[in-house]
Amino acid sequence: MPPVTLDRFILESEHAHPGATGELSQLLMRFGLAGKRIASELAMAGLKKELGSASTTNVQGEEQKKLDVLANEILLETFDYGGLVSLAASEEMVEAFVYTGNADGHYAILFDPMDGSSNIDVNGSLGTIFSIRRRGERGEADLLASGRRQIAAGYILFGPATLLVYTCGEAVHAFALDPSIGEFLLTDRFVRMPARGRGYAANEGRSLGWPPQVRAFTEYLKEFDPESGRPYSTRYSGSLVADFHRILLEGGIYYYPTDATGGGKPKGKLRVLYECHPLALLAERAGGRASTGYQDVLDIVPEALHARTPIAIGSSAEVSLYEKFLKGQG
Ligand code: AFP
Numbered sequence: 001m002p003p004v005t006l007d008r009f010i011l012e013s014e015h016a017h018p019g020a021t022g023e024l025s026q027l028l029m030r031f032g033l034a035g036k037r038i039a040s041e042l043a044m045a046g047l048k049k050e051l052g053s054a055s056t057t058n059v060q061g062e063e064q065k066k067l068d069v070l071a072n073e074i075l076l077e078t079f080d081y082g083g084l085v086s087l088a089a090s091e092e093m094v095e096a097f098v099y100t101g102n103a104d105g106h107y108a109i110l111f112d113p114m115d116g117s118s119n120i121d122v123n124g125s126l127g128t129i130f131s132i133r134r135r136g137e138r139g140e141a142d143l144l145a146s147g148r149r150q151i152a153a154g155y156i157l158f159g160p161a162t163l164l165v166y167t168c169g170e171a172v173h174a175f176a177l178d179p180s181i182g183e184f185l186l187t188d189r190f191v192r193m194p195a196r197g198r199g200y201a202a203n204e205g206r207s208l209g210w211p212p213q214v215r216a217f218t219e220y221l222k223e224f225d226p227e228s229g230r231p232y233s234t235r236y237s238g239s240l241v242a243d244f245h246r247i248l249l250e251g252g253i254y255y256y257p258t259d260a261t262g263g264g265k266p267k268g269k270l271r272v273l274y275e276c277h278p279l280a281l282l283a284e285r286a287g288g289r290a291s292t293g294y295q296d297v298l299d300i301v302p303e304a305l306h307a308r309t310p311i312a313i314g315s316s317a318e319v320s321l322y323e324k325f326l327k328g329q330g
Pocket of ligand 1: 062114115116117118119203238239240241269270
Protein backbone atom coordinates (compact mmCIF):
# COMPACT_ATOMS: atom_id res chain seq x y z
CA MET A 1 0.00 0.00 0.00
CA PRO A 2 1.68 3.29 -1.05
CA PRO A 3 1.78 6.04 1.56
CA VAL A 4 -1.14 8.46 1.45
CA THR A 5 0.10 12.00 1.06
CA LEU A 6 -1.78 15.00 2.46
CA ASP A 7 -2.63 16.18 -1.05
CA ARG A 8 -3.96 12.80 -2.09
CA PHE A 9 -6.01 12.44 1.07
CA ILE A 10 -7.53 15.89 0.70
CA LEU A 11 -8.31 15.40 -2.98
CA GLU A 12 -9.89 11.98 -2.39
CA SER A 13 -11.96 13.39 0.49
CA GLU A 14 -13.08 16.18 -1.84
CA HIS A 15 -14.22 13.67 -4.48
CA ALA A 16 -16.36 11.99 -1.83
CA HIS A 17 -18.38 15.23 -1.65
CA PRO A 18 -20.10 15.82 -4.97
CA GLY A 19 -20.44 19.54 -5.56
CA ALA A 20 -17.23 20.43 -3.74
CA THR A 21 -15.45 23.22 -5.58
CA GLY A 22 -11.94 22.13 -4.65
CA GLU A 23 -11.24 25.53 -3.09
CA LEU A 24 -11.08 24.29 0.45
CA SER A 25 -8.76 21.50 -0.64
CA GLN A 26 -6.39 24.05 -2.09
CA LEU A 27 -6.41 26.04 1.14
CA LEU A 28 -5.67 23.01 3.29
CA MET A 29 -2.85 21.93 1.01
CA ARG A 30 -1.38 25.41 1.29
CA PHE A 31 -1.33 25.22 5.06
CA GLY A 32 0.70 22.06 4.52
CA LEU A 33 3.11 24.01 2.35
CA ALA A 34 3.42 26.82 4.90
CA GLY A 35 4.03 24.19 7.60
CA LYS A 36 6.92 22.73 5.60
CA ARG A 37 8.50 26.14 5.13
CA ILE A 38 8.17 27.02 8.82
CA ALA A 39 9.57 23.61 9.84
CA SER A 40 12.56 24.19 7.60
CA GLU A 41 13.16 27.65 9.12
CA LEU A 42 12.90 26.23 12.64
CA ALA A 43 15.41 23.50 11.87
CA MET A 44 18.00 26.07 10.79
CA ALA A 45 17.05 28.96 13.07
CA GLY A 46 19.84 28.44 15.60
CA LEU A 47 22.47 28.10 12.89
CA LYS A 48 21.16 31.09 10.93
CA LYS A 49 20.98 33.21 14.13
CA GLU A 50 17.25 33.67 13.74
CA LEU A 51 16.49 32.97 17.40
CA GLY A 52 15.76 35.68 19.92
CA SER A 53 13.67 38.79 20.06
CA ALA A 54 12.58 40.84 17.06
CA SER A 55 12.68 43.87 19.42
CA THR A 56 8.99 44.51 18.74
CA THR A 57 5.77 43.73 20.58
CA ASN A 58 2.50 42.45 19.17
CA VAL A 59 -0.93 43.95 19.67
CA GLN A 60 -1.18 42.26 23.07
CA GLY A 61 2.03 43.97 24.20
CA GLU A 62 3.90 40.65 24.16
CA GLU A 63 7.47 40.47 22.95
CA GLN A 64 7.71 39.18 19.38
CA LYS A 65 10.44 36.71 18.50
CA LYS A 66 12.07 36.83 15.09
CA LEU A 67 10.42 33.52 14.32
CA ASP A 68 6.95 34.82 15.28
CA VAL A 69 7.41 37.50 12.64
CA LEU A 70 8.90 35.13 10.07
CA ALA A 71 6.19 32.49 10.47
CA ASN A 72 3.56 35.21 10.11
CA GLU A 73 5.17 36.40 6.87
CA ILE A 74 5.38 32.86 5.49
CA LEU A 75 1.69 32.29 6.15
CA LEU A 76 0.69 35.59 4.58
CA GLU A 77 2.80 34.89 1.48
CA THR A 78 1.38 31.39 1.09
CA PHE A 79 -2.11 32.72 0.45
CA ASP A 80 -1.14 35.72 -1.63
CA TYR A 81 -2.05 34.14 -4.96
CA GLY A 82 -4.82 32.12 -6.50
CA GLY A 83 -7.63 34.52 -5.59
CA LEU A 84 -9.21 32.42 -2.83
CA VAL A 85 -8.32 34.29 0.35
CA SER A 86 -9.15 37.95 0.72
CA LEU A 87 -8.61 38.39 4.45
CA ALA A 88 -6.10 37.11 7.01
CA ALA A 89 -6.14 37.74 10.74
CA SER A 90 -3.26 36.78 12.98
CA GLU A 91 -2.27 36.95 16.61
CA GLU A 92 0.77 38.90 15.44
CA MET A 93 -1.07 41.66 13.50
CA VAL A 94 -3.11 44.52 14.93
CA GLU A 95 -5.68 44.49 12.13
CA ALA A 96 -6.75 41.91 9.59
CA PHE A 97 -4.63 41.89 6.45
CA VAL A 98 -6.55 42.51 3.23
CA TYR A 99 -5.26 40.82 0.09
CA THR A 100 -5.98 43.65 -2.31
CA GLY A 101 -5.18 41.48 -5.35
CA ASN A 102 -7.73 38.85 -4.20
CA ALA A 103 -10.63 41.14 -3.33
CA ASP A 104 -13.22 38.59 -4.50
CA GLY A 105 -11.75 35.72 -2.49
CA HIS A 106 -14.48 33.90 -0.56
CA TYR A 107 -12.33 32.88 2.37
CA ALA A 108 -10.73 34.37 5.46
CA ILE A 109 -7.91 32.64 7.27
CA LEU A 110 -6.97 33.12 10.90
CA PHE A 111 -3.83 31.89 12.58
CA ASP A 112 -1.47 31.89 15.49
CA PRO A 113 1.74 31.57 13.46
CA MET A 114 4.07 30.50 16.26
CA ASP A 115 2.30 29.20 19.32
CA GLY A 116 4.47 28.65 22.39
CA SER A 117 7.12 31.18 21.42
CA SER A 118 8.83 30.93 24.81
CA ASN A 119 10.03 27.53 23.54
CA ILE A 120 11.77 28.99 20.50
CA ASP A 121 15.11 29.72 22.09
CA VAL A 122 15.31 26.38 23.92
CA ASN A 123 14.46 24.08 21.00
CA GLY A 124 11.15 23.10 22.59
CA SER A 125 7.94 22.13 20.80
CA LEU A 126 6.09 24.82 18.88
CA GLY A 127 2.96 25.00 16.80
CA THR A 128 1.00 26.89 14.18
CA ILE A 129 -2.77 26.97 14.67
CA PHE A 130 -5.11 27.82 11.81
CA SER A 131 -8.75 28.28 11.02
CA ILE A 132 -10.67 28.86 7.79
CA ARG A 133 -13.92 30.81 7.57
CA ARG A 134 -16.06 32.05 4.75
CA ARG A 135 -15.51 35.74 4.26
CA GLY A 136 -18.59 37.95 4.70
CA GLU A 137 -19.49 41.32 3.24
CA ARG A 138 -18.34 43.23 6.32
CA GLY A 139 -14.74 42.01 6.22
CA GLU A 140 -13.05 42.02 9.61
CA ALA A 141 -16.35 42.51 11.46
CA ASP A 142 -17.63 39.20 10.11
CA LEU A 143 -14.79 37.38 11.83
CA LEU A 144 -16.33 38.26 15.18
CA ALA A 145 -18.58 35.23 15.01
CA SER A 146 -19.14 31.93 16.76
CA GLY A 147 -16.57 29.17 16.36
CA ARG A 148 -19.27 27.03 14.81
CA ARG A 149 -18.89 29.17 11.69
CA GLN A 150 -15.43 27.74 11.04
CA ILE A 151 -15.23 25.63 7.91
CA ALA A 152 -11.98 23.96 8.84
CA ALA A 153 -9.30 24.17 11.49
CA GLY A 154 -6.05 22.53 12.33
CA TYR A 155 -2.52 22.82 13.62
CA ILE A 156 1.01 22.00 12.71
CA LEU A 157 3.12 20.70 15.58
CA PHE A 158 6.86 21.20 15.32
CA GLY A 159 8.27 18.56 17.65
CA PRO A 160 10.63 15.65 17.07
CA ALA A 161 8.47 15.16 13.98
CA THR A 162 6.40 17.80 12.21
CA LEU A 163 2.73 16.83 12.34
CA LEU A 164 -0.31 18.32 10.67
CA VAL A 165 -3.73 17.66 12.19
CA TYR A 166 -6.93 19.05 10.70
CA THR A 167 -10.67 18.80 10.58
CA CYS A 168 -12.78 19.95 7.75
CA GLY A 169 -16.08 18.41 8.62
CA GLU A 170 -16.92 15.50 10.79
CA ALA A 171 -13.57 13.97 11.56
CA VAL A 172 -9.98 14.72 12.56
CA HIS A 173 -7.05 13.38 10.57
CA ALA A 174 -3.32 13.43 11.34
CA PHE A 175 -0.23 13.47 9.13
CA ALA A 176 3.52 13.39 9.75
CA LEU A 177 6.11 15.08 7.58
CA ASP A 178 8.54 12.71 5.91
CA PRO A 179 11.49 15.09 5.46
CA SER A 180 13.21 12.75 3.00
CA ILE A 181 10.49 13.38 0.41
CA GLY A 182 9.09 16.65 1.77
CA GLU A 183 5.55 15.31 2.07
CA PHE A 184 3.03 14.99 4.89
CA LEU A 185 1.91 11.34 5.06
CA LEU A 186 -1.29 10.10 6.66
CA THR A 187 -0.71 8.53 10.09
CA ASP A 188 -4.19 8.53 11.67
CA ARG A 189 -7.54 8.72 9.97
CA PHE A 190 -10.54 9.53 12.24
CA VAL A 191 -8.54 10.39 15.37
CA ARG A 192 -10.64 9.95 18.53
CA MET A 193 -9.81 11.58 21.86
CA PRO A 194 -10.15 9.20 24.83
CA ALA A 195 -13.22 10.02 26.93
CA ARG A 196 -11.05 10.22 30.05
CA GLY A 197 -7.35 10.70 30.66
CA ARG A 198 -4.77 10.69 33.42
CA GLY A 199 -2.95 13.98 32.90
CA TYR A 200 -3.55 17.70 33.26
CA ALA A 201 -1.74 20.63 31.68
CA ALA A 202 -1.85 24.00 33.43
CA ASN A 203 0.62 26.63 34.58
CA GLU A 204 0.24 25.88 38.27
CA GLY A 205 2.86 28.48 39.09
CA ARG A 206 0.08 31.01 38.61
CA SER A 207 -2.52 29.16 40.65
CA LEU A 208 -2.73 31.84 43.36
CA GLY A 209 -4.40 34.05 40.76
CA TRP A 210 -6.93 31.39 39.71
CA PRO A 211 -10.53 31.25 40.89
CA PRO A 212 -10.73 29.13 44.07
CA GLN A 213 -12.90 26.57 42.23
CA VAL A 214 -10.09 25.94 39.72
CA ARG A 215 -7.63 25.51 42.57
CA ALA A 216 -10.06 23.05 44.18
CA PHE A 217 -10.36 21.14 40.88
CA THR A 218 -6.57 20.91 40.67
CA GLU A 219 -6.28 19.69 44.25
CA TYR A 220 -8.93 17.06 43.47
CA LEU A 221 -6.86 15.79 40.51
CA LYS A 222 -3.86 15.43 42.82
CA GLU A 223 -5.64 13.44 45.52
CA PHE A 224 -4.67 9.80 45.98
CA ASP A 225 -7.59 7.61 44.89
CA PRO A 226 -6.44 4.84 42.54
CA GLU A 227 -10.02 3.69 41.93
CA SER A 228 -10.87 6.92 40.14
CA GLY A 229 -7.45 7.08 38.44
CA ARG A 230 -6.03 9.78 40.74
CA PRO A 231 -3.58 11.33 41.19
CA TYR A 232 -3.29 12.72 37.68
CA SER A 233 0.13 13.58 36.26
CA THR A 234 1.10 17.12 35.26
CA ARG A 235 2.32 17.60 31.70
CA TYR A 236 2.78 21.25 30.71
CA SER A 237 5.09 22.33 27.92
CA GLY A 238 4.37 26.05 27.40
CA SER A 239 3.01 25.24 23.96
CA LEU A 240 -0.72 24.76 23.74
CA VAL A 241 -0.40 22.81 20.51
CA ALA A 242 1.99 20.29 22.05
CA ASP A 243 -0.14 19.92 25.17
CA PHE A 244 -3.33 19.63 23.14
CA HIS A 245 -1.80 17.00 20.88
CA ARG A 246 -0.89 14.83 23.86
CA ILE A 247 -4.43 15.17 25.16
CA LEU A 248 -5.89 14.38 21.75
CA LEU A 249 -4.02 11.07 21.77
CA GLU A 250 -4.00 10.18 25.48
CA GLY A 251 -6.91 12.11 26.97
CA GLY A 252 -6.82 14.51 29.92
CA ILE A 253 -7.31 18.23 30.24
CA TYR A 254 -5.54 21.53 29.48
CA TYR A 255 -6.79 24.63 31.24
CA TYR A 256 -5.86 28.29 31.29
CA PRO A 257 -8.34 30.01 33.59
CA THR A 258 -8.70 33.66 34.50
CA ASP A 259 -5.67 34.82 36.43
CA ALA A 260 -5.80 37.68 38.91
CA THR A 261 -2.07 37.57 39.73
CA GLY A 262 -0.72 41.10 39.73
CA GLY A 263 -3.86 42.37 37.98
CA GLY A 264 -2.83 39.86 35.26
CA LYS A 265 -5.28 38.16 32.94
CA PRO A 266 -8.88 38.71 34.00
CA LYS A 267 -10.06 37.07 30.77
CA GLY A 268 -7.46 34.35 30.65
CA LYS A 269 -4.57 34.37 28.22
CA LEU A 270 -5.59 32.46 25.13
CA ARG A 271 -7.08 34.18 22.11
CA VAL A 272 -10.54 33.15 21.03
CA LEU A 273 -10.08 33.32 17.27
CA TYR A 274 -6.51 32.12 16.81
CA GLU A 275 -6.19 29.45 19.50
CA CYS A 276 -9.44 28.55 21.22
CA HIS A 277 -11.95 28.28 18.39
CA PRO A 278 -9.74 26.15 16.12
CA LEU A 279 -8.67 23.74 18.86
CA ALA A 280 -12.22 23.57 20.22
CA LEU A 281 -13.45 22.49 16.79
CA LEU A 282 -10.79 19.76 16.65
CA ALA A 283 -11.61 18.65 20.19
CA GLU A 284 -15.34 18.37 19.49
CA ARG A 285 -14.82 16.58 16.19
CA ALA A 286 -12.57 14.07 17.96
CA GLY A 287 -15.14 13.44 20.71
CA GLY A 288 -13.71 15.83 23.32
CA ARG A 289 -14.90 19.20 24.63
CA ALA A 290 -13.80 22.78 25.16
CA SER A 291 -15.48 25.03 27.72
CA THR A 292 -14.95 28.31 29.50
CA GLY A 293 -16.36 26.55 32.54
CA TYR A 294 -19.78 28.04 31.85
CA GLN A 295 -20.15 27.93 28.07
CA ASP A 296 -18.91 25.86 25.13
CA VAL A 297 -15.92 27.65 23.63
CA LEU A 298 -17.33 27.22 20.12
CA ASP A 299 -20.35 29.33 21.14
CA ILE A 300 -18.24 32.35 22.11
CA VAL A 301 -18.77 35.35 19.87
CA PRO A 302 -15.65 37.47 20.48
CA GLU A 303 -16.13 41.20 20.92
CA ALA A 304 -12.80 41.98 19.26
CA LEU A 305 -10.28 40.36 16.95
CA HIS A 306 -7.81 39.73 19.75
CA ALA A 307 -10.31 38.83 22.48
CA ARG A 308 -9.21 36.28 25.05
CA THR A 309 -11.10 33.68 27.01
CA PRO A 310 -10.52 31.28 29.86
CA ILE A 311 -10.56 27.73 28.55
CA ALA A 312 -10.59 24.10 29.61
CA ILE A 313 -10.13 21.67 26.73
CA GLY A 314 -9.73 17.93 26.48
CA SER A 315 -11.56 14.73 27.34
CA SER A 316 -15.27 15.05 27.94
CA ALA A 317 -15.03 13.54 31.46
CA GLU A 318 -12.44 16.02 32.74
CA VAL A 319 -13.93 19.08 31.03
CA SER A 320 -17.37 18.27 32.45
CA LEU A 321 -15.82 17.83 35.90
CA TYR A 322 -14.04 21.19 35.53
CA GLU A 323 -17.41 22.80 34.75
CA LYS A 324 -18.95 21.20 37.83
CA PHE A 325 -16.19 22.59 40.04
CA LEU A 326 -16.53 26.05 38.53
CA LYS A 327 -20.24 26.00 39.26
CA GLY A 328 -19.49 24.98 42.83
CA GLN A 329 -20.86 21.46 42.38
CA GLY A 330 -17.55 19.58 42.48
P1 AFP B 1 2.87 32.46 23.15
O1 AFP B 1 2.45 31.96 21.80
O2 AFP B 1 2.73 33.94 23.31
O3 AFP B 1 4.19 31.97 23.55
O4 AFP B 1 1.87 31.86 24.23
C1 AFP B 1 1.74 30.50 24.34
C2 AFP B 1 0.41 30.22 24.91
O5 AFP B 1 -0.58 30.95 24.24
C3 AFP B 1 0.09 28.73 24.90
O6 AFP B 1 0.65 28.06 23.81
C4 AFP B 1 0.63 28.23 26.21
O7 AFP B 1 -0.03 27.10 26.69
C5 AFP B 1 0.45 29.42 27.10
O8 AFP B 1 0.38 30.57 26.28
C6 AFP B 1 1.59 29.57 28.04
O9 AFP B 1 1.37 30.65 28.87
P2 AFP B 1 2.12 30.75 30.29
O10 AFP B 1 3.55 31.00 30.00
O11 AFP B 1 1.46 31.88 30.99
O12 AFP B 1 1.90 29.44 30.99
